Amino acid sequence: MAAPAPNPAAGPVLKLAEPLPLDSGRSLADVEVAYETYGTLNAERSNAILICHALTGDQHVASPHPITGKPGWWIRMVGPGLPIDTDRFFVICANVIGSCMGSSGPASAAEDGKAYAMRFPVITIRDMVRAQVALVDALGIETLHAVVGGSMGGMQVLSWAANFGERLNAALVIASTARHSAQNIAFHEVGRQAIMADPAWNGGDYYADDVGDPRKVGPESGLAVARMAAHITYLSEQGLTEKFGRRLQDRDAKTFGFDADFQVESYLRYQGLAFTDRFDANSYLYITRAMDYFDLAEEHGGKLADAFAGTKARFCLVSFDTDWLYPTSESRTIAHALNASGLPVSFVELSAPYGHDSFLLDVPELDQVVKGFLQ
Amino acid sequence: MSPHAKGALRPDLAVIADHVEPGARVLDIGCGNGDLLAALTEKGCDARGLELDAANVAHCVGRGLSVMQGDADTDLVYYPDKSVDYAILSQTLQTTRRPDLILENLLRIAPRGFVSFPNFAHWRVRASLLTGGRMPVTRLIPVAWYETPNIHHLTIADFRALLAERGITAERAWFFTGGKASRQRFANLTAEHAVFLVSRG
Numbered sequence: 001m002a003a004p005a006p007n008p009a010a011g012p013v014l015k016l017a018e019p020l021p022l023d024s025g026r027s028l029a030d031v032e033v034a035y036e037t038y039g040t041l042n043a044e045r046s047n048a049i050l051i052c053h054a055l056t057g058d059q060h061v062a063s064p065h066p067i068t069g070k071p072g073w074w075i076r077m078v079g080p081g082l083p084i085d086t087d088r089f090f091v092i093c094a095n096v097i098g099s100c101m102g103s104s105g106p107a108s109a110a111e112d113g114k115a116y117a118m119r120f121p122v123i124t125i126r127d128m129v130r131a132q133v134a135l136v137d138a139l140g141i142e143t144l145h146a147v148v149g150g151s152m153g154g155m156q157v158l159s160w161a162a163n164f165g166e167r168l169n170a171a172l173v174i175a176s177t178a179r180h181s182a183q184n185i186a187f188h189e190v191g192r193q194a195i196m197a198d199p200a201w202n203g204g205d206y207y208a209d210d211v212g213d214p215r216k217v218g219p220e221s222g223l224a225v226a227r228m229a230a231h232i233t234y235l236s237e238q239g240l241t242e243k244f245g246r247r248l249q250d251r252d253a254k255t256f257g258f259d260a261d262f263q264v265e266s267y268l269r270y271q272g273l274a275f276t277d278r279f280d281a282n283s284y285l286y287i288t289r290a291m292d293y294f295d296l297a298e299e300h301g302g303k304l305a306d307a308f309a310g311t312k313a314r315f316c317l318v319s320f321d322t323d324w325l326y327p328t329s330e331s332r333t334i335a336h337a338l339n340a341s342g343l344p345v346s347f348v349e350l351s352a353p354y355g356h357d358s359f360l361l362d363v364p365e366l367d368q369v370v371k372g373f374l375q
Numbered sequence: 376m377s378p379h380a381k382g383a384l385r386p387d388l389a390v391i392a393d394h395v396e397p398g399a400r401v402l403d404i405g406c407g408n409g410d411l412l413a414a415l416t417e418k419g420c421d422a423r424g425l426e427l428d429a430a431n432v433a434h435c436v437g438r439g440l441s442v443m444q445g446d447a448d449t450d451l452v453y454y455p456d457k458s459v460d461y462a463i464l465s466q467t468l469q470t471t472r473r474p475d476l477i478l479e480n481l482l483r484i485a486p487r488g489f490v491s492f493p494n495f496a497h498w499r500v501r502a503s504l505l506t507g508g509r510m511p512v513t514r515l516i517p518v519a520w521y522e523t524p525n526i527h528h529l530t531i532a533d534f535r536a537l538l539a540e541r542g543i544t545a546e547r548a549w550f551f552t553g554g555k556a557s558r559q560r561f562a563n564l565t566a567e568h569a570v571f572l573v574s575r576g
Contacts, residue, residue, distance in 0.1 A: 316436060335443055336453040344423065344441040348432040365433040372437030 009034035009095070009102020010066035011059065014138050020097070020131060023124040023293075029111070033135050034102025035059050035094035038078065039086035041141070048141045049084060049374065050132060050168075051093040052149030052156035055230075055287055056279055058101040061093040062086070067278050073360060076367075083371035089145065094135050096128040096156075098287050100280035103131070107207060107280050117282060118204035125152070125294045129159045136167070143167055146374055150174035150359035151326065152287070155294050158307075158334070162296055165311025172373055174318045174359045174366070177330035178304055178337075179295035184325065187233055188288040191226030195281045198222030204282050223281040224272030231271050236322035236355030240264060304337035315345040316373040318366060320358040346373065384414055386556070387465055387491040387570045390549045394489075394572065395420060400459040402484060404447050404477075405467030409435035416440065423459075425450060448472045451480035463489045469525040475537060482543065482575055491570040496530035496563045497552075515567050531563040538573060547572040 007013065013034045019027040036059045041048060051061050051074070062078040064071055078084045078091055095103035098120070106120040136144065147168045149157045154176020161171045177184070195201055198219030206218035232240075244264040248254070251261065260266040300307035315338050319331035328349045335347035350365050352358035359366065384392060388411040395401060397419040406412050406424030408431055415422035424442035426432050435442040443450070447464075448471050462485035468474045469492050481488040493515035494500075503511035510520040518524070529537075531550075538545055550557045550566035557566050 314441065332445075339443065339453060340455055342458065344421075345443065346432070346436045346441050347443045347445075348429055348436060349444055350429060350433065365430065368437040369433050372439055375439050 007032070007034070007102050007108075008067065008100070009059075011036045011063075011102075013102055014135050016131070016134050020127070020134070022121055022127045022130075024122055026121045028097070028104065028121055028123075031097060031104045031131060031134075032102065032108070033094050033097065033104075033131050035092060035135055036061065036063055037093075037139075038062055038091040039089050041090040041139070045141050046143065046145060047088060048090045048092060048136070048139070048144050050136065050144050050147045050160075051078065051084070051091060052132070052147065052153035052160075053093060053096065054149075054151040054153050055291065056227075056275070056284075057153070058099065059093045059095045060101075061091070065278070068274075076362065077370060083367045084148065084374065085371075089374070092135070092139065094132050096287065097131045098123045098128065098283060098290060100283040105280065106204065106282035106286055115205075115207040117207060120282070120286060122289055122293075123286060124290050125155045125159050126163060126299070128290065129156050129163060132156070132160075133164055133167070143169060146170035146172060148172040148174075148370075148374075149176070151176055151356065152291055154326075155291065155296075158296055159294075161311045161313055161315070162300060162307040163310075165308065165313060168311070168313050170314045170316070170373065171311075172316045172318075172370065173331070173334065175320055175323050175326055175331075175356055176317075177294075177326045178297060178307075178334050180292050181330075185292045187229065187325075188292055190229050192285050192288060194225035194229070195219050195222035195285060198281075201281065204285075206281075219281045220273075220276040223276050223279065223284060224269070226272075226281075226284060227275040227279075228268040228272040231268060233325045234355060234357045236324070236353060238322060239354050242353065243267075304334065305340045308338055308341045308343060311343070313343070314373075315343055316369065317345065317347045318359070318369055319347075319349045320352045320355070320363075321349055322353055323356040323358065325356040384410055385465075386551050386554055387549070387568060388414070390570050391463060391465065391489045391491070392418065394547075395461055399461055401461045401463060402454065402459045403463045403465070404451070404481070405464060405470070406435065406440075406442060407431055407465075409438050409440045409442065411463065411465065412440045412442070413438060447477055451477065451484065454480075454484045456483055457486060459485045461485050461487050461489060465489070465491045466493070468492050469527050469529055471527065474527050474529070475541070478537065478541065478543070478573075482573065486576075487546070487572060487574040489570060489572055490534070491568065492529060492534065493525070493568050494531050494550075494563065494566050495528040496532060497567050498564050499567075501564075513567075531566060531569050534569070534571065538571075542575070543573050544576050545571050546574055546576070 016031040019029040062072040095101040110116045154173040201219035249263045249266040297304040317331040319328040338345040352363045392414040401422040412422045432444040462481045500511045549570040550562045551568040
């Protein structure tokens with residue numbers, strides 16, 4: 001078994017004193033949670049907003065990514081005077097466990113000093129939330145002003161409301177779902193199979209002794225294919241057509257070969273390769289599995305409305321009309337369940353051409369909804 | 376205080392806001408830009424909205440109101456029986472596909488409901504149809520026949536007939552002409568706009 005990677009977290013890392021109990025029945029010892037904070041916690045400790053990131057996101061919501069150097073993934077939403085106003089709110093964002101940006105994951109060292117690799121326990125969305133709760137506890141915050149998240153982050157928000165409902169006043173769920181559909185699971189399985197079919201995956205044991213960074217080794221081809229397939233699901237047909245159409249890349253005619261003749265092919269190849277520089281293939285396996293296992297109603301006796309019995313939080317659900325990964329019907333189902341529970345809930349389907357990724361892009365109405373809801 | 380304070384409320388909304396007790400649970404079906412919800416919330420009501428138009432919903436949520444985007448014709452079934460004290464249909468009934476079913480749902484969700492609508496039997500409308508032979512375009516019915524959202528025009532007399540047929544009681548009624556309260560007599564001829572408080576009582 002190969003050596004673990006050095007911790008890539010640029011900011012603070014919380015080491016949990018107690019083992020973290022997991023939904024699988026196992027527990028995880030020596031858990032680390034890497035996080036970033038923005039703004040100032042007020043004297044009453046009442047202005048904290050937890051932001052939950054999506055599948056391949058991280059804690060750098062509004063600060064430069066330490067590996068790629070790119071700006072934070074939600075700088076258009078989080079900052080002074082922005083909809084999630086860091087002049088007013090103390091914003092926390094933690095890397096989920098299972099990931100590879102400083103929180104415990106398959107690339108972390110197990111008790112024997114070697115990387116966990118596939119010895120890392122399978123985790124769930126609720127397990128990720130348990131680690132976030134431990135962080136919020138460590139920061140001395142009893143009740144969060146709000147928990148906010150899009151896509152997988154939205155699943156975490158729902159899990160917060162369902163399992164720690166007394167600890168948040170408001171829940172904002174964007175472009176998400178209360179359970180993974182067969183289609184969602186199917187797409188994830190394509191990605192996982194691409195990774196595991198790459199000979200360099202080596203049963204998950206690819207953390208070479210002589211390479212410091214796990215992202216520089218391993219099943220890069222498989223991971224790139226997984227990212228390419230997933231990336232298509234994040235966009236819309238309209239968006240792809242507007243951006244690329246059938247235009248050719250750096251050439252005037254088809255080559256009658258298998259080069260990236262089309263711009264869209266070239267774009268996907270770039271997206272796939274860029275991803276391998278910043279993400280660990282095993283983390284991709286673990287996190288997609290956690291999402292596939294997510295079924296909030298199942299966790300609460302089969303009835304979604306029952307999941308929210310323990311909370312008085314206000315809810316806001318936002319979907320996008322071109323999102324076919326988590327379509328509006330998924331958000332509407334959650335909204336109806338909350339409504340049936342008598343909880344204050346807002347729901348809106350916004351129009352945007354960008355598909356699922358709309359929550360990360362320029363949709364002015366989203367800004368208006370987020371800002372107004374968090375007031 | 377929101378900029379849309381009670382003083383600026385449309386007359387039918389002001390009547391409704393005045394007659395809902397503080398603390399009541401209210402569902403405003405077709406809540407538009409949320410003016411009534413804001414006035415009711417300021418009064419201490421637990422006021423929620425349902426609205427078709429996404430831009431309106433975004434505006435309402437931006438005002439801090441709880442509003443669900445949805446269609447009254449299809450989404451009222453998701454609201455449990457007697458889940459609120461008042462259900463409100465302000466200028467919405469005439470835009471729905473099945474106003475009679477909407478009314479039934481209204482009084483399933485709440486024991487009492489407010490319904491406001493433009494009166495298609497107002498004398499100006501009658502005169503326009505009589506003399507010009509054209510579908511009228513008036514202050515409260517401002518859009519040409521082919522693009523109006525009002526697909527089921529009704530009169531005060533029609534509404535009373537529907538209530539009678541369905542065993543629904545009109546507890547109170549208010550009428551408006553030119554934005555001011557108008558008298559009860561000959562309302563079907565003289566009122567541009569009506570507000571009814573209905574119940575199964």
